[in-house]
Amino acid sequence: METHASTRLDATFLALADPTRRAILGRLALGEASVTELAEPFDMSQPAISKHLKVLERAGLITVGQDAQRRPRRIEGAPLAEASAWLERYRDIWEGNFKRLDRLLDELQRAPSGRKRGRRRRQK
Amino acid sequence: MPMTIDKAQVTMPSEREVRVARSFKAPRALVYKAYTDPQLVKRWLLGPPGWSMPICEMDVRVGGSYRWRWRNDKDGSEFGFAGVFKEVQAPAKLVHTEGYDPGTVGGGYPGKDALVTVTFSDDNGVTTVTSLIDFGSKEARDAAVATGMTDGMEQSYQLLDRLLSDQVG
Numbered sequence: 001m002e003t004h005a006s007t008r009l010d011a012t013f014l015a016l017a018d019p020t021r022r023a024i025l026g027r028l029a030l031g032e033a034s035v036t037e038l039a040e041p042f043d044m045s046q047p048a049i050s051k052h053l054k055v056l057e058r059a060g061l062i063t064v065g066q067d068a069q070r071r072p073r074r075i076e077g078a079p080l081a082e083a084s085a086w087l088e089r090y091r092d093i094w095e096g097n098f099k100r101l102d103r104l105l106d107e108l109q110r111a112p113s114g115r116k117r118g119r120r121r122r123q124k
Numbered sequence: 125m126p127m128t129i130d131k132a133q134v135t136m137p138s139e140r141e142v143r144v145a146r147s148f149k150a151p152r153a154l155v156y157k158a159y160t161d162p163q164l165v166k167r168w169l170l171g172p173p174g175w176s177m178p179i180c181e182m183d184v185r186v187g188g189s190y191r192w193r194w195r196n197d198k199d200g201s202e203f204g205f206a207g208v209f210k211e212v213q214a215p216a217k218l219v220h221t222e223g224y225d226p227g228t229v230g231g232g233y234p235g236k237d238a239l240v241t242v243t244f245s246d247d248n249g250v251t252t253v254t255s256l257i258d259f260g261s262k263e264a265r266d267a268a269v270a271t272g273m274t275d276g277m278e279q280s281y282q283l284l285d286r287l288l289s290d291q292v293g
Contacts, residue, residue, distance in 0.1 A: 013136065091132050097171065
């Protein structure tokens with residue numbers, strides 16, 4: 001189970017590492033599109049686009065629609081949600097740490113002129 | 125261009141790396157101190173609610189080592205990180221290795237330690253800290269992402285989720 005989830009996350013992050021693939025997903029988020037339709041705005045050859053689409057497909061981020069002629073690609077939400085959920089959780093954990101650090105820094109900035117603690121300046 | 129990052133920013137600049145950035149309204153020397161004085165570090169580097177940091181030892185000099193260990197106060201599970209400082213440039217830069225200590229939580233990736241580069245940049249009393257974690261390989265990063273350092277935290281999150289939904293539902 002865990003390995004499955006981790007392999008999937010692995011494929012998702014690999015797929016998302018590339019800016020073109022992220023842009024393709026951005027386009028597909030607006031609605032399904034055929035390879036020809038995708039190749040146009042990206043100014044790329046169809047084989048080049050197809051290569052990116054294969055990576056996205058393998059990661060389960062996109063699927064091919066019913067229409068046998070157009071073979072439209074459409075975005076698949078679940079793996080994306082998994083990846084962004086991880087990033088979000090990771091960011092939340094850090095943000096929790098940083099909020100504590102904010103408070104600590106505030107406290108330290110208020111403290112040094114006073115003599116709240118004798119911890120410092122024990123030595124001349 | 126100077127930029128203030130109000131909320132923790134997490135990105136993946138390459139397939140081997142994770143980058144975390146955040147700004148603080150405090151002078152650089154003080155932020156650096158909060159990152160390098162173990163007595164201060166253990167007051168903020170705690171992770172999600174429910175975790176404490178029973179071990180926080182840091183010998184911040186080139187070749188010096190550190191050890192961090194967290195403990196889940198509910199179920200007693202533990203995990204940590206340990207490593208060696210490779211570069212120490214107060215108050216601008218720290219480079220250290222980071223090995224995952226699976227403790228009782230497990231997970232992680234057997235193999236090389238990650239290399240963490242922490243930079244502290246100063247702009248008009250606002251200090252921006254950037255931590256670049258280079259896992260050395262995509263496999264190691266993904267393992268850390270999928271299990272490793274987040275797994276124990278994930279467990280506690282799920283616990284919290286359950287508790288909260290129990291309260292509400």
